[in-house]
Amino acid sequence: xxxxxxxxxxxxAVQGRFEAQKRVLSFEEYLGLALEHPARHTRDAARYLRGxxxxxxxxxxxxxxxxxxxxxxxxQPFAESFEETRSEKLVGHEVLQEAFYGVLSNFVQEGRxxxxxxxxxxxxxxxxxxxxxxxxxxxxxxxLDEGALYRFSWIFPRGRDGKTIGFGSTDDxxxxxxxxxxxxxxxxxxxxxxxxxxxxxxLLPLDERRTLLRRAYxxxxxxxSVPDWIWNGQLGHKNQQIQEALLTAYRGDLAKxxxxxQVERYYVSxxxxxxxxxxxxxxxxxxxxxQITADRTLNSLPASLSSLTLYEPYGELVDASGGIVEFSDxxxxxxxxxxxxLLAIETGEVALPLSNLPINAxxxxxxNEVHLQAFREHHEYNSFRGRLSQVRVPYLLSHEDERSxxxxxxxxxxxxxxxxxxxYVAALWAVLTRLCRSVPDHxxxxxLGRVAADLTPLEKASLYAHGQVPRRLSAExxxxxxxxxxxxxxxxxxxxxxxxxxxxxxxxIRAVLLEAxxxxxxxxxxxxxxxxxxxxxxxxxxxDFLKQSAERGxxxxxxxxxxxxxxxxxxxxxxxxxxxxxxxxxxxHELFDRYVSNVSYWVKKEKVFNTVTGKYxxxxxxxxxxxxxxxxxxxxxxxxxxxxxxxxAGHAIDHPGEKVEYTRLFPRFIEKLRDAYYGDHKKQVGVxxxxxxxxxxxxxxxxxxxxxxxxxxxxxxxxxxxxxxESLREALGELxxxxxxx
Numbered sequence: 001x002x003x004x005x006x007x008x009x010x011x012x013a014v015q016g017r018f019e020a021q022k023r024v025l026s027f028e029e030y031l032g033l034a035l036e037h038p039a040r041h042t043r044d045a046a047r048y049l050r051g052x053x054x055x056x057x058x059x060x061x062x063x064x065x066x067x068x069x070x071x072x073x074x075x076q077p078f079a080e081s082f083e084e085t086r087s088e089k090l091v092g093h094e095v096l097q098e099a100f101y102g103v104l105s106n107f108v109q110e111g112r113x114x115x116x117x118x119x120x121x122x123x124x125x126x127x128x129x130x131x132x133x134x135x136x137x138x139x140x141x142x143x144l145d146e147g148a149l150y151r152f153s154w155i156f157p158r159g160r161d162g163k164t165i166g167f168g169s170t171d172d173x174x175x176x177x178x179x180x181x182x183x184x185x186x187x188x189x190x191x192x193x194x195x196x197x198x199x200x201x202x203l204l205p206l207d208e209r210r211t212l213l214r215r216a217y218x219x220x221x222x223x224x225s226v227p228d229w230i231w232n233g234q235l236g237h238k239n240q241q242i243q244e245a246l247l248t249a250y251r252g253d254l255a256k257x258x259x260x261x262q263v264e265r266y267y268v269s270x271x272x273x274x275x276x277x278x279x280x281x282x283x284x285x286x287x288x289x290x291q292i293t294a295d296r297t298l299n300s301l302p303a304s305l306s307s308l309t310l311y312e313p314y315g316e317l318v319d320a321s322g323g324i325v326e327f328s329d330x331x332x333x334x335x336x337x338x339x340x341x342l343l344a345i346e347t348g349e350v351a352l353p354l355s356n357l358p359i360n361a362x363x364x365x366x367x368n369e370v371h372l373q374a375f376r377e378h379h380e381y382n383s384f385r386g387r388l389s390q391v392r393v394p395y396l397l398s399h400e401d402e403r404s405x406x407x408x409x410x411x412x413x414x415x416x417x418x419x420x421x422x423x424y425v426a427a428l429w430a431v432l433t434r435l436c437r438s439v440p441d442h443x444x445x446x447x448l449g450r451v452a453a454d455l456t457p458l459e460k461a462s463l464y465a466h467g468q469v470p471r472r473l474s475a476e477x478x479x480x481x482x483x484x485x486x487x488x489x490x491x492x493x494x495x496x497x498x499x500x501x502x503x504x505x506x507x508x509i510r511a512v513l514l515e516a517x518x519x520x521x522x523x524x525x526x527x528x529x530x531x532x533x534x535x536x537x538x539x540x541x542x543x544d545f546l547k548q549s550a551e552r553g554x555x556x557x558x559x560x561x562x563x564x565x566x567x568x569x570x571x572x573x574x575x576x577x578x579x580x581x582x583x584x585x586x587x588x589h590e591l592f593d594r595y596v597s598n599v600s601y602w603v604k605k606e607k608v609f610n611t612v613t614g615k616y617x618x619x620x621x622x623x624x625x626x627x628x629x630x631x632x633x634x635x636x637x638x639x640x641x642x643x644x645x646x647x648x649a650g651h652a653i654d655h656p657g658e659k660v661e662y663t664r665l666f667p668r669f670i671e672k673l674r675d676a677y678y679g680d681h682k683k684q685v686g687v688x689x690x691x692x693x694x695x696x697x698x699x700x701x702x703x704x705x706x707x708x709x710x711x712x713x714x715x716x717x718x719x720x721x722x723x724x725x726e727s728l729r730e731a732l733g734e735l736x737x738x739x740x741x742x
Contacts (some may be wrong), residue, residue, distance in 0.1 A: 025181065025259070025262075025264075027263060029263070031200070035216045038217055042213060045324070046104055048138075052141040052147065054140055056137065058071050064464060068094040069096075076136060079136075089408070112229055116363045117389045119328070120392060121368070123366060123505055124395075124507040125393045129367065129416075131366070137321075138275065148265055149266050149275070150267065151266050153193040153264065154190075155180055157188050172589055180264040192238075195321075198321075200263050202234065205254075206732070213226050216477050237356075275321070277320040280331050281328060281329040286316045286317045286341075287316070289314070303394045317361065322361065325364070326364050328365075328366055329371070342384045346387060395434045400427075407423050413517070416523060419524060419723065421527050432564070433545060434504070435461065436498075448488075457554055467482070475643060527731075535558075538561060541629070576688070576713070581713075583678065589662070589663065592662055592666075597625060601619045647665065688709055691710035691733065692710045693733060695714060
C-alpha cells in the first residue's frame with residue numbers, strides 16, 4: 001500500500017469521526033439535538049462541571065474514621081500516558097473533593113455560579129493540582145457525546161451580485177428555513193464567531209425559549225429548573241446587534257436570520273485556553289473589548305455591519321466561558337485589581353467600557369493562608385465574604401497518601417535502584433511535621449480528649465494512616481479512641497489554625513528526594529540517604545515551620561528524624577523475621593482463633609469437643625492463660641474474657657453473615673502476640689541476619705546449614721521485598737548495628 005492510499009485511509013477515518021461527532025450543524029439540527037437531550041445540551045458551566053463529576057462516577061475509600069467518597073475523575077482514568085497520570089492525579093483530599101462537589105451542587109440549585117470558590121491552604125497543598133486535575137477531566141469529558149459542547153457563528157456567503165447575502169445583496173440567496181450552515185468555506189465571505197461561546201438557544205426570543213425549554217424538560221421528566229443563564233440570559237452586545245440588524249434586513253423573518261447561524265462543536269483545552277484558563281497574579285486585565293475592524297478590513301464586512309461599529313470581547317474571562325477559570329494566588333493582587341469579580345459574580349456580568357460581559361464560568365481562586373489572613377483583616381472583607389465559598393486545602397496527614405505521591409512522581413525519575421522504604425521515611429517525616437497536639441477541651445468526651453491529647457506524633461500518624469490504636473492504652477481507652485477517630489481527625493475543622501496548616505510541603509520533600517537521587521557518590525538511593533539529608537534540612541532551619549518550639553513531642557522536627565529512622569528499622573526487622581521462615585504468619589492467627597473459641601465456651605460454661613480424644617472437655621485454661629500472658633493480661637482474666645466475647649458478639653450483630661476477622665477486630669492483641677512469638681526467636685533471627693551479611697560478603701565461615709538458611713532468607717528479601725545486594729547489605733548492616741549487635 002502506497003503513501004497515497006495511507007493518506008486516503010487516514011482522511012476517511014478523520015472525516016468519519018468528524019461526522020459522527022456532529023461537528024457542524026445548522027441551528028435547526030442543533031435545536032433538535034438539544035430538545036432530544038435537554039439535560040445534556042442546556043447546561044451552564046456549573047452544571048457542566050458537576051456533570052463531569054457524575055459521569056466518571058465515584059467509589060468509597062476506607063479511611064480509619066470510616067468510608068469516604070472519592071470521585072474517579074481525580075484518578076485521571078482517561079489519561080493517555082503514565083506521565084500524565086502521575087502529574088495530574090490528585091492523591092487523597094476526599095474532604096476537598098466532597099466540599100467542592102457540594103459547592104457545585106449549591107450553584108446548580110441556585111441557578112448559577114454566584115460565588116467565587118476560594119481554595120486556601122499552605123503552599124504546596126495541592127490547590128493547583130486539584131484545579132488542573134479537574135481541567136484535564138473537562139478536556140476529556142468534552143470529547144464524549146455526554147459532554148459535547150456547542151457554540152455558534154454568523155456566516156455570510158457572497159451572492160451572485162457580488163454583495164454579501166443578508167446585507168444589501170439583491171440576491172436574497174436564502175429561502176426561509178434553508179440553512180447556510182453547511183456551505184463550503186470557499187463560499188463564505190464573512191464568519192463572525194461568538195467569542196463568549198454563547199448557547200445557541202439564546203438566539204430564540206425569551207418567552208418562546210422558555211416555553212420550548214419547559215416543554216422539553218417536562219417531556220424528559222427532568223426535575224428542577226433550567227439554568228438561569230439559559231432561562232433568563234441574553235446574547236452579548238455584539239451578537240445582539242447582528243441579530244437585530246438581520247431581523248431588520250429580513251423584515252422580522254426569524255427563520256432567515258437563523259439560516260445564517262452555523263453551530264459548531266468545540267472542545268475544552270488548557271493549551272488553547274478554551275473553557276479552561278489559569279490567570280496568574282501578575283495579570284491585571286481579565287476582560288476587555290476591541291473593535292472588530294481593528295483586525296479586518298472594512299471591505300470584508302457586510303455594509304450594514306460596518307456601519308454598526310461592532311466590538312468583540314476578549315481576555316481570560318472570555319476564553320474561560322462555559323468552563324472554569326482559575327485565579328492562581330488571587331490574593332497576591334491588590335484588592336482594587338480584582339474586587340470587581342466579587343461585584344460581578346453577584347449580578348453575573350462584568351461591566352466593560354461599552355457593554356456588559358455575561359459570566360458563564362465557575363470562578364476558582366487559590367491563596368495561601370498568609371494572604372487570606374491579611375484579606376480577612378481588610379476593612380472591606382465582611383462585605384465580600386458572602387460572595388466567597390471558602391474551601392480549605394490542608395497538607396495530607398496520612399503518610400500512606402503522602403508516600404504514594406513520591407512513589408509516582410519521584411521514583412520513576414530515578415535512574416538507579418531505589419531501596420525499599422525510601423519514600424516511606426520521607427513521607428512519614430513530612431506528616432509528623434504537620435501534626436498538632438490535640439486540645440482536650442475540643443472534645444465532649446473527657447476520656448477521648450485526654451487520650452487524644454496524650455497521643456505522641458508517631459501514634460497519631462499511625463492512627464490517621466491505619467487507624468492503629470496504641471497498645472499502651474487500656475481496653476476502655478482503646479475503645480474510646482477507636483470509635484472517636486473521626487472526631488480526632490475533624491478536631492480542627494472550625495478553627496483558623498488547623499492541623500495540616502504548617503510543616504514540610506511536598507515540594508520541599510521532593511527536593512530532598514531528588515537531591516539524594518542525584519548523589520554521584522552513590523549507586524543506589526536508600527532510606528539512609530534521605531535521613532541524612534533530612535538531618536541537614538533541619539539543621540539549616542531556613543523554613544518557618546522549622547523554627548517552631550516543640551510542645552510535648554510535637555514540632556520537634558530533629559527528633560522526628562530519629563523516630564523515622566527507628567520506624568524504618570522496624571520494617572526491616574519485620575521483613576527479616578518473615579524471611580527466616582522460623583514462624584509462619586498463620587501460626588499466631590490460628591492460636592488466637594483457638595483462644596477465642598475456648599473463651600466463648602468458657603463464657604457460656606459449655607464443654608469443648610476434643611477432636612483428638614473424641615470427648616467433651618472443659619475449655620483449655622492453660623491455653624487461655626498462656627495467651628493472655630503473651631498479650632499483657634496479668635489480672636482480671638475473667639472480665640477480660642467477657643469483654644472480648646461481648647466485642648465479638650457486637651461485631652456479629654453489626655455485620656450479619658460476615659466472618660469475624662480478628663486481625664481487624666483486635667489488632668493490638670494480634671500484634672502483641674506476634675511480637676511475643678518473635679521475641680522467643682530473637683536470637684535465631686539475629687544469627688540469620690549476621691549470616692546473610694556474611695553471605696553477601698562471600699559466605700566464608702558458614703557451614704552448609706547456616707548457608708542454606710541465609711540463602712533462603714536473602715532470596716525472600718530480594719524477590720518479595722525488592723532489595724538488591726547493595727541495598728540489602730546497607731539495611732541489614734544498620735539493623736544489626738542497632739538491634740542485633742550482641
